[in-house]
Amino acid sequence: MKNRKLLMIPGPIEFDPQVLAAMAEPTTSHVAPNFIEIFGQALERMRGVFLSPDGQPFILAGSGTLAMDTTAANLVEPGDAALLVVTGYFSDRFQTILERYGARVTRLEAPVGGRPALDEVEQALKRGSYKLLVTTHVDTSTGVITDIQGLAALSRKAGTLFIVDGVCSVAGEELRMMEWGVDLALTASQKAIGVPPGLALLVAGPHALQAFKSRKSPVLNYYADWNNWLPIMEAYEARKAAYFATPAVNLVNALNVSLGQILAEGMETRFTRHQKIGRACQAGLAALGLGQIPLQPEYAAHTLSAPRYPQGVDGAKLLAAANRLGVILAGGLHPACRAEYFRIGHMGACTLGDLLATVGAVEQGLAECGYTPPESGVAAVSEAFR
Ligand code: PMP
Numbered sequence: 143m144k145n146r147k148l149l150m151i152p153g154p155i156e157f158d159p160q161v162l163a164a165m166a167e168p169t170t171s172h173v174a175p176n177f178i179e180i181f182g183q184a185l186e187r188m189r190g191v192f193l194s195p196d197g198q199p200f201i202l203a204g205s206g207t208l209a210m211d212t213t214a215a216n217l218v219e220p221g222d223a224a225l226l227v228v229t230g231y232f233s234d235r236f237q238t239i240l241e242r243y244g245a246r247v248t249r250l251e252a253p254v255g256g257r258p259a260l261d262e263v264e265q266a267l268k269r270g271s272y273k274l275l276v277t278t279h280v281d282t283s284t285g286v287i288t289d290i291q292g293l294a295a296l297s298r299k300a301g302t303l304f305i306v307d308g309v310c311s312v313a314g315e316e317l318r319m320m321e322w323g324v325d326l327a328l329t330a331s332q333k334a335i336g337v338p339p340g341l342a343l344l345v346a347g348p349h350a351l352q353a354f355k356s357r358k359s360p361v362l363n364y365y366a367d368w369n370n371w372l373p374i375m376e377a378y379e380a381r382k383a384a385y386f387a388t389p390a391v392n393l394v395n396a397l398n399v400s401l402g403q404i405l406a407e408g409m410e411t412r413f414t415r416h417q418k419i420g421r422a423c424q425a426g427l428a429a430l431g432l433g434q435i436p437l438q439p440e441y442a443a444h445t446l447s448a449p450r451y452p453q454g455v456d457g458a459k460l461l462a463a464a465n466r467l468g469v470i471l472a473g474g475l476h477p478a479c480r481a482e483y484f485r486i487g488h489m490g491a492c493t494l495g496d497l498l499a500t501v502g503a504v505e506q507g508l509a510e511c512g513y514t515p516p517e518s519g520v521a522a523v524s525e526a527f528r
Contacts, residue, residue, distance in 0.1 A: 147465065150500045151472035152282045152310055152446040152487035154332040154339050158403060161337055164396040172391055173383035180398045181378040181389065187401035188345060191335070192312065192327055193409060194319035197345040200371055201397065203390040206309040206330030208366070209342035210239050213305060213328055215363035216354050217274065220244030224274040225266055225302070229257050229288055230281030231476050236307060240276065243362055248272075254478050255284055255437040260292045267300040273353075275302040279311035279327075283475040285434065285448030285485065286441045287315060294322040303353055309333055312343075313404050314445040314489040316413040325350040331393065334416070334445055334489040336400040340393045419488050419497060420444025422526035426501035429522030430508060430515040435476070435483050445489040448474075449504075450482055455511045457481060463507030469500050494527055 149156050170177045181201070188199035202208060214236075218224070224240050226233060228251040237247045250258040250266055267275065275297045280287050290306060297304035303325045311317055312327060314334030319327055324347065331341035346354070346368075354368055361367040370386045377384030404412060424442055427434065427449045435448035442448075451457045457473065461484060464471050472487070474480040486500060501519040508515055 148469045148496060148499055150469055150486050150488065150492075150496065152333070152485055152489070153330070155334075155336065155487055155490045156492065156496065157336055157338060158400065158491045160403070161396045161400045164399040165338060165392050167392070167395060169391050172389050173385065177391060177394075178378060178381055178383060181394055182381050184394055184398040184401055185375060185379045187398065187405055188343065190405050191401055191409070192319050192345040193317065193321065194327070194345045194347060196320055197347045198351055198372070198375065199345045200343070200368075200375055201389070201394060202342040202371065203340060203387070203393070204342035205339060206307075206328070206342065207235070209309070209328035209330060209344050210236055210307060211363065212342065212366040212368075213326055213344060214239045214243045214245070215361050215366040216368045217303065217305070217326070217350060218243040218245045219357055219359045221246065222273045223248070223270060224276055225250065225263070225270065225272045227258050227263060227275070227277035227288060227293065228252075229278055229284060229286040230254070231283035232278045232281050232307060232309070236276055236278070240274075245274070253437070254476055255286060255435045255441070257286055257288055257441055260289060260296065263293060264296050267296060267302065272300070272302045274305055275300070276305045276307075278307040279315060279317065280443040280445055282310040282446060282485070284436065285443050285446050286436050287311070287443040290317060290324065291322045294324050297325075298323045303350055305350075310443070310445050310489075313412065314416045315443065319345060319347060331397060335397070336404070336490040337393060337396045340390050341397060416444040416489060418527065419492055419494070420447070422494070422523045423447045423486060423488050423497055423501065425526040426497070426519035426523035427504070429517040430501075430505060430519040431517075435479070445487065447486045447488065448483050449486070451484065452508070452513050455508065455513050457484060460484070460504070460507045460511050463510045464503040467503040467506055469503035471500075471504075494523075497523055
């Protein structure tokens with residue numbers, strides 16, 4: 143493993159060896175009794191991780207974009223109004239998907255790195271008659287986290303369905319579906335859930351299922367249609383064989399292992415660990431004198447950081463230097479400022495050691511680019527952790 147580099151991008155992430163070993167177990171039939179048990183258990187564990195005891199989990203072969211597509215396909219009917227709280231590139235993607243199914247989307251946005259204030263959302267909900275309130279919990283293009291608890295309370299008051307893209311948050315950031323009143327949360331396997339890419343994961347709460355069941359028009363996507371998938375998920379959970387489309391057997395096996403690890407850690411411990419790691423990373427970057435895309439410290443996510451390159455530092459050179467030092471980082475993504483910043487993922491199995499190696503590689507890389515940091519980032523990470 144000497145030449146193996148540390149993958150510190152915001153997904154795919156570093157995976158636990160037990161999860162990877164589960165991927166490599168011999169593939170069974172998707173209706174074999176042992177696989178039915180594994181699938182059933184994974185569905186039950188999803189409820190625990192999403193903190194949604196009354197929700198309906200779905201495990202589909204696909205990526206996060208399919209989870210978004212499935213959500214829109216099943217909850218949007220042509221002409222439905224949706225209010226979209228925009229915090230970056232992935233909110234824009236959700237708009238495109240919602241519109242594809244005929245939604246009329248109203249955007250509420252803030253400057254890049256910001257987020258619309260709760261009272262702006264409240265006013266907008268009062269002005270319009272919306273079926274859906276949609277947002278991204280952590281926008282991976284900006285590193286901005288939204289206030290899901292606050293938005294959920296407004297959504298409940300307004301009687302809208304509250305949909306959360308949790309691709310960069312679920313199993314990392316605090317998210318309490320039932321308690322807060324989130325009607326649907328979705329994610330993908332390759333982020334804080336800690337499983338290689340290939341699964342679209344979502345949990346629909348009772349209001350979302352009710353809205354689906356009272357649709358007047360057909361679902362305009364065959365593969366995504368919950369009419370096809372609900373009986374399958376219900377059958378697996380009842381430990382019965384069922385088939386609509388072949389599940390990703392090895393990935394589901396790995397998912398079940400990872401969900402088991404997440405629940406064994408405990409959701410409260412996991413949320414706190416991510417908060418600690420996120421803040422430690424951001425303290426290290428601040429010590430190095432780097433600004434961040436999120437405009438306020440409280441807007442900064444705990445699952446990734448989005449630091450700005452210092453003046454005069456060639457971004458491509460810095461990322462190449464970090465790579466040579468054994469740490470893979472991601473470039474910028476938001477079209478308005480792509481060349482001005484980079485991204486560090488620190489979710490899932492990320493340890494303090496990984497973080498020290500990462501901030502150390504950035505520190506060393508900056509020195510190689512001719513930049514002298516005001517303070518040591520590594521020392522600040524270690525200090526923040528204590
Ligand atoms: N939403 C967010 C917040 C994401 O970070 C991503 C992926 N980076 C997606 C949606 C899309 O997921 P995927 O690439 O797995 O389709």
